[in-house]
Amino acid sequence: MSAEGAVTRCAWALNSALEIDYHDTEWGRPQTDDQVLFEFLVLEGAQAGLSWRTVLEKREGYRRHFQGFDPAAVAVLGADAIEAMLADPGVIRHRGKLESAVGNARIFLELQAKHGSFARYLWQFTDGKPLQGQRELMAQVPAQTTESQQLSKELKRLGMRFVGPTICYAYMQAVGLVNDHLLSCPCHADCVAAGERFSL
Template sequence: MRLNEPTRCPWCGDDPLYRDYHDREWGVPQRDDRVLFEFLLLEGAQAGLSWITILKKRENYRRALDSFDPQAIARYGDQERQRLLADPGIVRNRLKIESAIRNAQAFLEVQENFGSFDAYLWRFVEGKPLTNHWQRMEQVPVATPAAEALSRDLRQRGFKFVGPTICYSLMQAVGMVNDHLASCYRHSEVMKRRSSDK
């Protein structure tokens, strides 16, 4: 660690892209539906892969998926499917591509039923971020009862690639839980922001 570098969660390592994501986005309460949809699709794309792999492809996904516009993606047909399968900038997995389209359709249904995806999603933590105080990475769970409940509900609504582990990763990413280690400088910063973006 360089002199005067703040203490961070060890998972982001020394990669500048990973550090920037950790320092600016991960764990910050997010209420914007478009951003929530982006994380939903990216977390699904990550299944079986490392997050840094997806993070490096994020701009490619934005380009390939109409800037994560759920209305556009929900209308994708065979031509768009073939285009995505041929795109080397994203994960060319047929099931994941199909799930992105299906999830866009289900996302729009949730927006219609709840007024926003934000309103739907944050119900699973009663509208407020949960703050944990983990001391070591080994203490951080891969899923929780809230993530399991979210996973069940999403699957009932037709979403794909939304298992409990993916759902908990989503919850961490969009700040529904603050899982920065207590020693990480972002832990207290994220706490201050809690629900200020609402």
Template sequence: MKRCDWALGSEAETLYHDTEWGVPSWDDRHLFEMLTLEGAQAGLSWSTILNKRAGYRKAFAEFDPVKVARFTPKKVESLVLDSGIVRHRGKIESTIKNAKAVLEVQDSGESLAGLLWQFVDGEPLQHRYKSLSEVPAETAESKAMSKALKKRGFTFVGPTTCYAFMQAVGMVNDHLTTCFRHKEVCT
């Protein structure tokens, strides 16, 4: 089967590509998880983050924003020593700050999904790229999302991170047209 080139590096990447990447998600907890993981990836490879995903789930209470928002400075210190995640203090503190921001969104009567999906009018954007070189690093939508999230108190959500997030959670279908998944995630 023909796949997107980036998914050929490891068995974990192939499995992620084949089962999850680009599949639309409206689940707030999953969206919080993916926002965290994409932010953690900044400056690193996706394979590094994917290999630490189980560690992230354990370290960040299965991405329950209520629990993560309660993390203390002492908990941050223990996470800085946790080899199961990227031990970057700024990224760890960002996850806690973002959990609080998720709760503020929800407390205002919105869902995280509703906030995020508005940037694509609630429907996945269907792209028809033939090669990875055509896929942008950021778009007008990801720039708008980044700006809105920062205004709401989120961090590590630059336009490139937001676009990678949009790809991961199916807000855009960036499977290449030659990839067997392109038609499967097309709505």
């Protein structure tokens, strides 16, 4: 709490009501739902070079074109669908990012089939449990880690694109493989508790 009694959230989330809601209700919560995991794989790849606020503002556009972020639906999208998205200001109109989402969906489905779920594949990179950050300042939060480098290397080896180690670390933060809420943020304790209850 601040001197005025206001909630002390992570500073990156304070620029808009959209970001505050995302920070408070989604970021850092451990996820096992494959459709949610695919959604954030798409969104984190789309963010490259942009602000997260921009991605959140375009989220519903992606949801509309990608049938609720259904990886099976995205995996079969063709050139006409890509052209329709490139004409829609409701999404980030970057051909490479949109085409990568389709290609990544196909690999996502292969991993899902091989491991029983994408979640089972993904969570092996943190030994099946959330990593609990102990950061006091935003400057202490890394851009990438050994775990995100390993995840990036494996996803690239399988043919995914827009999955560099920095993107992968942002992805791990988003879906709760890592709890990088600052210690002063009330969501840190919430995510620790969620991690203690977590199981695949």
